Amino acid sequence: xxxxxxxxxxxxxxxxxGIIINHxxxxxxxxxxxxxxxxxxxxxxxxxxxxxxNRPGVYMMDIDERLYSLIRVAGGLTGNAEIEGINFAQKLxxxxxxxxxxxxxxxxxxxxxxxxNRATIYELMTLKGIGxxxxxxxxxxxxxxxxxxxxxxLLNVPGISETIFNQIKDNITL
Numbered sequence: 001x002x003x004x005x006x007x008x009x010x011x012x013x014x015x016x017x018g019i020i021i022n023h024x025x026x027x028x029x030x031x032x033x034x035x036x037x038x039x040x041x042x043x044x045x046x047x048x049x050x051x052x053x054n055r056p057g058v059y060m061m062d063i064d065e066r067l068y069s070l071i072r073v074a075g076g077l078t079g080n081a082e083i084e085g086i087n088f089a090q091k092l093x094x095x096x097x098x099x100x101x102x103x104x105x106x107x108x109x110x111x112x113x114x115x116x117n118r119a120t121i122y123e124l125m126t127l128k129g130i131g132x133x134x135x136x137x138x139x140x141x142x143x144x145x146x147x148x149x150x151x152x153x154l155l156n157v158p159g160i161s162e163t164i165f166n167q168i169k170d171n172i173t174l
Contacts, residue, residue, distance in 0.1 A: 045094035049074045052081035052100040065092050071100070085122035097143065113173040116154060117147040127168045134159045148174060 045063050047070060050056040054075030061070060068088040071077060082101045101120050114123050116138065124135035134157075141157045142148065151172055154160050 045092060045096075047092050047094070048097045050097070050099050052078045052102050054078060061092055063094075066090060067092065067098065070098065082120075085120060085126075087122070099139070113171055115174065116151065116172050117142065117174050127171055129164045129167045134164070150174070 043063055044060050045065075046058060046060055048058045049070055053071060054077075056074065059070060059073055061073070066088070067086070067090045070092060071088070077083065077100060080102050082103045086100070099120060101118050101123070104115065104118070114127060116124075119138075121132065121135045121139055124130050124138055125132060130138075137157050137159045138154065145156075148154065151169060151174065152165075154168075154172075155162065155165055
């Protein structure tokens with residue numbers, strides 16, 4: 001009886017050792033893969049497009065894409081899209097928000113004023129004293145607080161002083 005127990009115990013020890021050795025061999029044969037997460041995850045960016053496109057929304061794009069590619073993915077422009085002043089070759093960047101404006105109504109075209117509620121960054125930059133940073137501030141303020149209710153609301157935008165406002169007030173409309 002003791003002989004059978006010793007034989008059984010010997011077989012169990014051999015099996016356990018075999019499993020351990022086999023497990024170690026698998027680790028050396030199939031080492032865990034490592035990768036640079038930054039390199040993998042920095043190949044795509046997230047951008048939002050809204051306004052006069054057929055499918056506005058948030059899209060994941062390759063890091064080297066340009067605006068025309070985003071517009072294509074968003075189903076193209078609507079018939080009411082104002083394309084004047086849009087740089088279709090602009091490189092996209094992560095977190096970017098693009099607004100494709102609507103064609104101005106006849107009143108705006110007659111007066112040739114820029115609508116502070118609908119203007120693109122490029123249209124705003126045509127105003128005296130408004131560069132890219134101030135134009136972006138106006139759009140960011142508008143996106144955060146909603147449309148302006150009067151043109152004096154521009155004075156609440158960071159970077160818009162009373163001097164700048166007085167330079168542009170005759171060239172803007174709601």
